Amino acid sequence: MKTTQTQRLFDRIESIRLANVTKKYDDRFAVDDLNLEIKGGELLILIGQSGSGKTTTLRMINRLIELDEGHITINGQDIMGFDPVKLRRNIGYVIQNIGLFPHMDIHDNIGLVPKLEGWSEGEISGRVEHLLDFVALPHETFINRYPRQLSGGQQQRVGLARALAMDPPLLLMDEPFGALDPLLRRQLQDEFVRIKHEIGRTIVFVTHDIDEAFKLGDRIGIMDGGKLVQVGTPEELILAPENELVASIVDADKKFKHMDTLRVKDMLSHLDDKYIFESGMGVDQALDRMAVNNVEIGIVCDGSGLAGQVEMADLLRSRDEGKTLEDIAESSIVFSPHDSVAMALGELKDRGRSVAIVMENERPFGLFFSDEVLLKLI
């Protein structure tokens, strides 16, 4: 048995309680008498403007910020009774700017804490390989790269893998997708929803994006001026907002929109040229282009129009095989801008897909994401 190993403070989270938690900077309350219970296994979102105290609250849980008054308990034990270093090694932490160490390759970045914990080189490599594959980065390709050789989306995946290195029962995530471009953000959110179910951990997640909150959160806590205004499920917040502020944040008016009159063109996401790839392009070249433009999905076109779509994960599986995009593109679901939204949503649901391409005059014009459209309709 290794003697350096940090003891596991908790195997699973029953509950995290914040009671009368207050943090002051001079005379200003960063967090003001906050009470909140986070249940084991849930994903709780903290949302609010910058300066609302959401990040301060998050950082008090792993003691990067020490609270002034009140108590935070995990499974009934006051966190002030734990050694901060031990506490943090039991909690995964992901931040917006990812914070990968530039002088370490991906293996060392993910394996740093396990190494400090005295794991053997074999145990570390096994864990790193497993985690890279888990976040859809084939380990043979990525394990020896350096952070600056990765795109923003890939770095963020490594950031998540690193947070999972010690298999922590609790994850703190501070706007992890905030710095990514909108389409890539959506894609990572989709993947995160899948991962969330697989890892089954308690997660506290800070964001300022209400769509992201609705998409990922089991419950959402709305913060303003250092106070927690309301906590509830998305439905509770929409149907019974506590005040004007909550109503405006969740935009409760949206639920009255009429779906019958809406057309696909009203709800699509516009498509930048960087997402369009020629069908004759080689797989390796396409990967380079994706990395440069920081995208992970490509719409494949040939001379006569749409040829299908490719995802970075599929391209990575076929690299160095001399294939072109034509060979591996999957067929896409296609709508016209004038199709009805109701019909489009129905078809996506029937075919078990979440994204379709909108074509006009034989050219890709936009993307249609079912979950995003649903959110706008709530």
Next chain:
Amino acid sequence: MVTLDVIAAATVEHLVLVYTTLFLSIAIAIPLAFASLYSERLAFVIMRFANLAQAVPSFAVVAIVVPLIGIGFTPAVIAIMLRALLPIVKNTYIGLSSIDPQLIDYAKGIGLTDWQINRHIRLPNAYPPMFAGIKFAAILANSIAVLTAIIGSGGLGELVFEGLISFSTERLLAGALPAIGLALFLDMSFTALEKRLTSGQPR
């Protein structure tokens, strides 16, 4: 007539003097640079002193140690260190203190102790400026080690001074040319060490 034996012996003496000084300097400079991180006063004093020391003529430094500690190998080491130490401290401190504070915050967030942050995050990020400082110090040490022959350190400087006194160009060059070669060798040796420490990292 200068025999190869004489040149080789002088070169070895010279190398021992230079490397002894450099490794002592590095061993003192790195803790000092870390200490400066925790004390603004110390950082201020060191930066001031470092800039001042650049301005003092090397010959004056060599001269000044004689009345204080006499002549021989140790006074020579101290004289050279007075000049070589500060560029290393200064550059290492700049490297240690210019790291992105977010990285430090993150390292703390994943449960690194202060010592581990210094060892695994700060120090490796300071390697490029640190080695620039060491190489600069190496060139300085090599040239001052020629001068310290005058206070009895031995080495290639002895040949140079003998050559000057006896009007022997041959003797003078037998000391000067290896000294030039050593400057290149020193630079290469520290470049190789830096590469080893940062192995695999893309530039």
